[in-house]
Amino acid sequence: MKAALMVCALALGLAGCSEYSRQDRAVGGAVIGGGTGALIGAAATGSGTGALVGGLIGAGTGAIIGAETTPRACWARDSYGNRYRVQCP
Template sequence: MKAALIVCALALGLAGCSEYSRQDRAVGGAAIGAGTGALIGAAATGTGTGALVGGLIGAGTGAIIGAETTPRACWARDAYGNRYRVQCP
């Protein structure tokens, strides 16, 4: 159980490192969702199959939520240091 909590804490820490890229946020969301889903599936069923199914469902849901919650306001700076809005990647 301690190992699972450590893995979840590390996943949450890594998720905070993602920028505003949809791909980065989808990967972070999938990692967090997979870990959380596996923990809930294992706790609910007490079997490895429950953990696997929960992890798969959590990964898919986390990837979708992570990608769709990406902020759309991206900024860049020109050669003079002035900020301007750009299309997000």
């Protein structure tokens, strides 16, 4: 249990580093979802198989949610310093 808490703390720390790109948010969501799903699966079934299935489902769901909740308001500056909206990477 102690190891699982350490993995979750590490995952949350890494997720806080993600930028606003879809790929970064998908990875962050997958890490958080996978860790949370594994914990819930292990607690619900008491087996490694439940943790594995919960982790896989959580990682897939977290990646989708992370990518789709990316803010779409990216800004850039032209050579004169004026801001304009661009498509986010």
